Amino acid sequence: MATDLEASDVQTAPTGANEACQETSYLFVKVLGRGAFGEAVLYRKTEDNSLVVWKEVNLARLGEKERRDAMNEVEILSLLNNTNVITYYNHFLDQDTLFIEMEYANGGSLHDKIATQTDLFPEQQVRWYLFQIASALTHIHNYGIIHRDVKAMNIFMTKTDLLKLGDFGISKLLESKGEMADSLVGTPYYLSPEIVQGASYDQKTDVWALGCVLFELLTLTKTFQATNQLRLAYEIVRSEQGEVDPCFSNHMRELVNLMLQKEPKNRPSTMDILDHSVFTADDCKANMEKQVWELNSGARKLRLQSSSSVETVPVIKSKVTEVYQWGGGKRTPQKQDMFVKGKSAIQVAAGSAHFAVVTMEKELYTWANVQGGAQIVGQLGQGNKSAYKAPKKVEALEGVGIIQASCGEDFTLAVTDEGQVHAFGSDYYGCLGCDNEEGDEVLVPILVDYFNTRPVAEVSCGQCHVIALTRDRDVYSWGCGEFGRLGLGSEDDFASPQKVETPGKHFIKHVYAGSDSTFLVTTSGRVLACGSNEYNKLGLNSETSGLRKQKPKIYDIPCKYTFSTVKPLLRFNIVTVSAGHTHSAAIDLYGKLYTFGSNKYGQLGVGDFKKKSWICRVSGVLTGKRVINVTCGTYFTVAATSDSQVYSWGNGANGTLGAEFLDQGKGPNSQSISLPRTLFGSLHLVSHLSARHWHTIAIAEKVLNQKTLKSRISSPKCEKNLHKVFVPSPPVVEEDGLFLDSDDGLSKPRVCINYLGNEEMKDSGKPDSPEISESKSDWKMPPRAKPFTPSPVGGAAGYSYQDSGRPSSGGSDRPGSGGNREESNIPDWLQAELQDADFIPFPPDVLPVSPPIQHPGQPGGPSIYADMEEMKEAENSMKEQKLIKSKNTEILEKDELIALLKQKLTDVELENTELKEQLKSQEKRMKSLETQGDNETFLQQRIWHHIWTWQQECGISGGATGGDGSETNGIEHLNLQESE
Numbered sequence: 001m002a003t004d005l006e007a008s009d010v011q012t013a014p015t016g017a018n019e020a021c022q023e024t025s026y027l028f029v030k031v032l033g034r035g036a037f038g039e040a041v042l043y044r045k046t047e048d049n050s051l052v053v054w055k056e057v058n059l060a061r062l063g064e065k066e067r068r069d070a071m072n073e074v075e076i077l078s079l080l081n082n083t084n085v086i087t088y089y090n091h092f093l094d095q096d097t098l099f100i101e102m103e104y105a106n107g108g109s110l111h112d113k114i115a116t117q118t119d120l121f122p123e124q125q126v127r128w129y130l131f132q133i134a135s136a137l138t139h140i141h142n143y144g145i146i147h148r149d150v151k152a153m154n155i156f157m158t159k160t161d162l163l164k165l166g167d168f169g170i171s172k173l174l175e176s177k178g179e180m181a182d183s184l185v186g187t188p189y190y191l192s193p194e195i196v197q198g199a200s201y202d203q204k205t206d207v208w209a210l211g212c213v214l215f216e217l218l219t220l221t222k223t224f225q226a227t228n229q230l231r232l233a234y235e236i237v238r239s240e241q242g243e244v245d246p247c248f249s250n251h252m253r254e255l256v257n258l259m260l261q262k263e264p265k266n267r268p269s270t271m272d273i274l275d276h277s278v279f280t281a282d283d284c285k286a287n288m289e290k291q292v293w294e295l296n297s298g299a300r301k302l303r304l305q306s307s308s309s310v311e312t313v314p315v316i317k318s319k320v321t322e323v324y325q326w327g328g329g330k331r332t333p334q335k336q337d338m339f340v341k342g343k344s345a346i347q348v349a350a351g352s353a354h355f356a357v358v359t360m361e362k363e364l365y366t367w368a369n370v371q372g373g374a375q376i377v378g379q380l381g382q383g384n385k386s387a388y389k390a391p392k393k394v395e396a397l398e399g400v401g402i403i404q405a406s407c408g409e410d411f412t413l414a415v416t417d418e419g420q421v422h423a424f425g426s427d428y429y430g431c432l433g434c435d436n437e438e439g440d441e442v443l444v445p446i447l448v449d450y451f452n453t454r455p456v457a458e459v460s461c462g463q464c465h466v467i468a469l470t471r472d473r474d475v476y477s478w479g480c481g482e483f484g485r486l487g488l489g490s491e492d493d494f495a496s497p498q499k500v501e502t503p504g505k506h507f508i509k510h511v512y513a514g515s516d517s518t519f520l521v522t523t524s525g526r527v528l529a530c531g532s533n534e535y536n537k538l539g540l541n542s543e544t545s546g547l548r549k550q551k552p553k554i555y556d557i558p559c560k561y562t563f564s565t566v567k568p569l570l571r572f573n574i575v576t577v578s579a580g581h582t583h584s585a586a587i588d589l590y591g592k593l594y595t596f597g598s599n600k601y602g603q604l605g606v607g608d609f610k611k612k613s614w615i616c617r618v619s620g621v622l623t624g625k626r627v628i629n630v631t632c633g634t635y636f637t638v639a640a641t642s643d644s645q646v647y648s649w650g651n652g653a654n655g656t657l658g659a660e661f662l663d664q665g666k667g668p669n670s671q672s673i674s675l676p677r678t679l680f681g682s683l684h685l686v687s688h689l690s691a692r693h694w695h696t697i698a699i700a701e702k703v704l705n706q707k708t709l710k711s712r713i714s715s716p717k718c719e720k721n722l723h724k725v726f727v728p729s730p731p732v733v734e735e736d737g738l739f740l741d742s743d744d745g746l747s748k749p750r751v752c753i754n755y756l757g758n759e760e761m762k763d764s765g766k767p768d769s770p771e772i773s774e775s776k777s778d779w780k781m782p783p784r785a786k787p788f789t790p791s792p793v794g795g796a797a798g799y800s801y802q803d804s805g806r807p808s809s810g811g812s813d814r815p816g817s818g819g820n821r822e823e824s825n826i827p828d829w830l831q832a833e834l835q836d837a838d839f840i841p842f843p844p845d846v847l848p849v850s851p852p853i854q855h856p857g858q859p860g861g862p863s864i865y866a867d868m869e870e871m872k873e874a875e876n877s878m879k880e881q882k883l884i885k886s887k888n889t890e891i892l893e894k895d896e897l898i899a900l901l902k903q904k905l906t907d908v909e910l911e912n913t914e915l916k917e918q919l920k921s922q923e924k925r926m927k928s929l930e931t932q933g934d935n936e937t938f939l940q941q942r943i944w945h946h947i948w949t950w951q952q953e954c955g956i957s958g959g960a961t962g963g964d965g966s967e968t969n970g971i972e973h974l975n976l977q978e979s980e
């Protein structure tokens with residue numbers, strides 16, 4: 001049926017140019033330079049106006065090995081996601097030219113920086129640089145990668161003094177960390193003694209090169225120099241570098257000597273470097289971690305948050321957890337009364353004709369919703385083939401603590417708190433993982449022995465295959481292998497778990513099986529996919545246009561037998577994926593929702609039914625909201641947001657959208673909607689969702705009453721100040737000691753509230769420590785975001801609030817709502833709340849709820865239970881707060897609110913009138929200046945600048961920039977804004 005319905009959607013390879021690929025995606029800016037094999041060109045990407053570098057590598061004159069190296073660079077870059085490493089976005093091979101798209105570092109290279117430095121760098125600055133390069137190397141070493149070409153020229157800089165390690169042209173991914181590489185590569189000055197001597201080497205060769213860079217930073221000269229290569233080699237092997245100026249601390253001099261030890265084993269690892277006393281004194285390391293995060297998150301927010309303007313933080317006063325199902329003939333959500341207090345559901349799963357629910361008590365319940373000839377073949381695990389219509393406990397699992405379950409088409413798998421896996425239902429494709437030893441239909445749960453010694457963190461069932469993630473982060477798959485969905489390099493079926501090789505040392509965080517596809521999400525927010533890419537539902541197709549020497553092209557990939565990076569998603573930090581039958585969805589760290597695949601029934605949620613060959617961002621009513629959960633059915637999508645709304649869209653036949661259609665028209669899309677539409681009439685905070693075929697099941701906490709605090713965290717107007725608005729949490733260190741990028745799903749960006757014009761927004765521009773200000777040069781720590789501390793007087797400027805049972809319309813950006821802190825009318829109780837950093841900046845839904853996963857070594861059971869504990873604690877603390885605030889809360893009367901709003905509006909009107917007058921006078925002044933001739937241009941420029949500054953301060957977009965060379969007339973723009 002699917003194939004027939006979607007026939008018109010099928011893409012043929014190579015695809016002819018369509019609407020999308022005729023658009024220019026890239027605008028040429030300039031050629032950055034030429035390397036040995038091609039040039040690096042700067043482009044502006046029209047999609048988000050970001051600057052990117054396309055490195056063209058001419059492979060025609062490359063030897064076989066060099067070709068491999070180039071491809072190696074691409075593969076390796078795509079695995080990495082770290083602030084101090086150049087980010088990889090895309091690549092393609094066009095005949096003999098390999099095109100690689102990567103992040104642009106706008107501040108030159110460290111080599112240039114050293115070359116133009118006249119006085120010695122202050123120690124603090126050297127420390128700052130060393131910290132960043134050591135962090136970058138720690139990241140790549142953790143992935144089993146040796147860079148092998150660390151040198152000042154390959155360390156790029158941003159204008160904010162962030163360093164980014166790039167040019168992985170000759171890096172080599174080692175299969176295991178213990179392996180020693182033996183090929184002779186590198187740049188003479190930075191070659192390690194072991195490479196010069198032709199011996200094997202490991203990650204410590206990068207430490208040597210880093211030692212050379214450090215020496216260069218400390219002395220402004222090369223560590224080893226000679227008039228010829230042979231002499232240089234001799235000097236390197238002798239390993240007797242020169243002296244470092246005694247103005248540097250003993251710690252620093254000791255460290256550089258350690259790094260330049262001839263014997264690799266005597267050199268510190270990059271982790272040791274970061275733990276050296278150079279960094280541990282005075283909380284220096286923590287400050288630098290924070291600094292890197294802040295500088296990077298500022299830049300990233302500019303790119304990613306451009307249309308997000310409102311952050312809504314629901315404060316749930318009371319709630320009841322309920323389980324709802326709909327679809328399969330049930331046109332509105334049906335409540336399952338079984339799951340009430342004492343049996344509250346924590347996780348749900350939908351199969352084609354059955355459901356499974358895991359409760360807080362670690363019990364498993366199953367039941368059926370059989371339609372159209374579907375049969376019960378044991379998928380309920382009840383010991384018979386009855387189609388129980390109401391939830392029934394799986395008695396055979398009595399005494400076993402079930403913490404997660406997943407449903408395939410006609411089978412079920414359940415994970416215990418000890419990491420064991422139980423399976424039941426159809427074993428036709430070998431999905432029960434027991435080598436078909438139990439027959440085709442297994443009516444009671446059996447243990448998948450294979451995992452007895454390999455505890456499992458989570459499983460995900462596709463239509464007829466399974467993917468499992470162990471607590472050691474190994475991935476296993478089994479079942480039907482058609483289209484390569486098992487990621488095992490073939491289409492073979494397997495009736496027992498098979499270990500999946502993923503490229504590089506990925507740290508897999510979650511696994512998701514679709515009907516005939518599979519996704520993996522890494523700890524660094526990367527997405528890998530394999531299986532059928534029909535309709536581009538894996539997002540593996542790519543297209544380019546606007547590149548010089550390059551015709552617009554679509555690279556259509558029908559299926560993948562091994563896991564590959566989903567390149568169009570590399571720009572985002574993905575935390576959750578849902579794989580549907582015809583389309584897929586992904587949520588990023590900021591709660592933005594992306595969809596890709598077939599759009600025949602509007603299932604991509606972008607307002608039309610047209611075919612899309614790219615990744616879509618679902619905005620519309622979701623703009624400014626944080627999506628916390630998403631699930632894809634066959635032709636529909638359901639998503640839940642943090643402000644307690646549930647939306648559905650796509651094909652509504654058979655009740656899949658959980659809402660009645662009042663506007664049924666004619667034609668193929670008569671029962672479809674292409675934009676998200678709310679599903680419940682009241683507020684429901686959804687902690688877990690699952691859809692398959694045409695069924696959906698959800699755990700919804702009915703929010704009986706909620707107060708919504710809204711904060712403008714980002715709007716086009718205040719984007720330039722975004723980096724000052726976000727207060728970062730320090731990067732997270734995982735139990736196994738690995739550094740996770742701050743952008744990893746595990747870190748929680750603390751959203752603080754501020755506005756243009758607030759004092760908080762000003763740059764201090766001052767050095768961070770006395771040590772710097774006393775330094776020889778005028779170097780300063782990069783501008784640092786001032787943590788926002790709401791002041792007791794008007795500190796909450798920027799919040800508006802409601803107290804109703806309905807959510808806010810969301811996204812409203814009322815004029816003047818961001819007034820001066822001193823003039824804030826925010827009531828005291830709210831100010832007090834805002835000062836409670838634990839309460840406001842960490843909404844419980846910052847991380848989308850996903851199937852439970854227990855990290856290795858993590859005490860206290862699966863994370864979902866920890867989450868529940870946290871939620872309970874949060875609820876208790878909220879109750880306490882409620883008591884304290886009960887007095888103040890009285891002013892939350894409607895009349896008070898209306899009065900406040902009116903006052904605010906009056907203030908805004910006054911401000912606007914004042915502004916208009918000021919502008920008129922400036923207009924007059926400018927006109928008179930214009931008449932004074934060319935020699936007045938300088939003055940005009942200053943006036944333009946003033947007008948532009950006002951516009952920015954007043955949050956008026958499209959500012960006047962005529963004075964510094966742009967085409968727009970600022971006053972015209974301004975008037976237009978006002979009249980609007």
Ligand SMILES: Nc1ncnc2c1ncn2[C@@H]1O[C@H](COP(=O)(O)OP(=O)(O)OP(=O)(O)O)[C@@H](O)[C@H]1O
Nearest residue numbers: 032033034035036037038039040053103104105167
């Ligand atoms: N991501 C980037 N951001 C900013 N500048 C870059 C980036 N990548 C390359 N460049 C600049 O572009 C120029 C050419 O770079 P390219 O990598 O092609 O050659 P190379 O590194 O100089 O030589 P080779 O690749 O042969 O080692 C260099 O000046 C480099 O600084």
